[in-house]
Amino acid sequence: MRSLFRLLVKNYPFLLFLFLEVVSVVFIVNYNSFQRSRFLNTSNAVSASLYSSYSAVVQYFGLKKVNRHLMEENSFLRNQLDRYENVLPDSIPGLVPSDSTFHYISARVINNSVNRQQNYITLNRGRKHGVKPDQGIITTTGIVGIITSVSESYSMGLSVLNPRWSVSAKLKKNGYYGSLIWDGKDHKFADLNEIPFHVDVAVGDTIVTSGYSSVFPEGIMVGTVKSFTQPPGENYYVINVALSTDFKSVTWVEVIDGLKSEELEKLKQATLNGEAGI
Amino acid sequence: MERLGFRYFVMFIVLLAVQVLFLNQIQFSGYINPYIYVLFIMLLPVNMPKYALMLLAFALGISVDIFSNSLGVHSAASVFVAYLRPVIIRVITNREEDLSEYPGLAQTGFQWFLGYAVIMILLHHLALFYLEVFTFANFLNTLYRAILSSVFSFFVIVLSQFIIFRE
Structure with missing residues (x-):
């Protein structure tokens, strides 16, 4: 017993080394629970x-680009408004029931990365502004990510450039949907999987969100098809998508508050448990 | 001793700030991300007890982790090189040479410091990048990224020795 004790004392550096490494690896492996914790990520008060x-x-340096994006979006919205006004020149607004399922909260990106294997995004809006976990993040050019952890006035989320998360996306022209996931290589591209071979795909096709999850509304821009291959022995295309959002320069974003997402989630749960219907 | 402690404290804060506010923000090509905070572990006094070395490395690593949402990755890599540091120093030092307490470039000589920096940075970056992906799939891709970033970190660290840590 005493010799064992002596051995332990003699080898204390190695034991301390093992201990610290085990602590670190436990942190790495349990990323999910720590990511949602409030203190050990960038949504904590000090780092945020x-x-x-x-x-x-730093954002002043990007103002030129941001301005241009805003101008583009402005003109796009103005065109759309024009179209609606022309289509329904004399309809009574009260007759059309408003079905606004989504509410947008604008936020500024205060930290972001594109060159890690798991990229995160930190925003300057938090619980007191109505941000909750599992809300989608978009910008004028397309989707950005999803909120995972929220503190009083800051929030943090996974960006699309994070293989621990995938988005349900579809081909705009024919509606076939698959899941979009980042392969950890280039911040300009991601892969769209689960599109079967019989679907007609062409380079340059537009990919948008499917709207099947309550995170994003339907039709938010994701990117365009850059190339696609038919891997032998499989049933699905591997489609390389050029993302429409430039993750390097994203500054202003909008958080999507799905007003009916809770209801939808409840319904899904009930269906899965076999309680709904009949 | 007091002054030395204060100096290391300042170095800790400065390296952490440079790492998270500057180097983590410049994102070259998606492949290169220099991690120069390992310089702190390199410059700790030569005959510092091993436990202090590892605990300080852990503290620095976990601080970088909290600021970059990668809990555990940087701390594991830092503790790893801190544990190996005494061995590395023993291997690359001739018996006749008498190492000064502070292993900076001006104190130890150019050749010694370059060898020391290459080994420490490479080991740190390899551990870091493989822990970050947490898989050996894409082995070569990760190796490529680790080496590319190591080269960059190496230049920044050696340059910093000429500019700031002269004395």
């Missing part, structure tokens, strides 16, 4: 406020 003041300075 630091990043917030940092980005307040």
Whole structure:
């Protein structure tokens, strides 16, 4: 017993090494629970406020680009408004029941990355502004990510550039849907899987969100088909998608509050448990 | 001793700030991300007890982790090189040479410091990148990214020795 004890004392550096490494690996393996914790990621007060003041300075350098995007979106919205006004020149607004399922919260990106294997995004809006976990994040050019953890006035989420998450997306022209997942290589491209061989796919086709999950409304821009292959022995295409959002320069985003997502989620659960219907 | 402690404290804060506010933000080509905070572990006093070395490395690693949402990855890599540091120093030092307490470039000589930096940075980056992907699939791709970033970190660290940590 004493010799065992002596051995332990003699080898304490190795034991300490093992201990610290085991702690670290436990952290890595349990990323999910820690990611949702409030203190050990960038949504905690100290790091979020630091990043917030940092980005307040840095964002000035990107203003030119942001302005251009806003102008483009402005004109796009104006065109759309014009079209609706022309289609229904004299309809009474009250007759059309408004079915606004989504509410948008605008936020500024205070921290972001594109060159890790798991990329995260931190926003300067939190619980008190109505941000909740599992809400989608979009920008003027397309989808950005999903909120995973929220503190009082900051929130953090996975960006599309994170293989631990995938988006349900479809081909705009024929509606076939699959899941979009990032392969960890280039921040400009991601892969769309689960599109069967009989579907007509062409380079340049537009990919949009499917709207099957309550996270994103239908038809938000995702990207365009850059190339596609038919791997032998499989039933599905591997489609390489050029993402429409430039993740390197994303500054202003909107968080989507799905007003009916809770109801939808409840219905899904009930259906899965066999309680709904009949 | 007091002054030395303060100096290391300042170095800790400065390297952490440079890492998370500057180097983590410049994103070249999706492949290169230099991690220069390993310089702190390299510059700790040569005959520092092993437990202090590892605990300080862990503290630095976990701080970088919290700021980059990668809990555990940087701390594991830092503790790894801190544990190996005494062995590395023993291997690359001749018996006749008398190492000064502070292993900076000006104190230890150019050749010694370059060898030391290459080994420490490479080991740290390899551990870091493989822990980050947490798989050996895409082995070569990860190796490529680790080496590319190591080269960049190496230049930044050696340059910093000429500019800031002279004395």
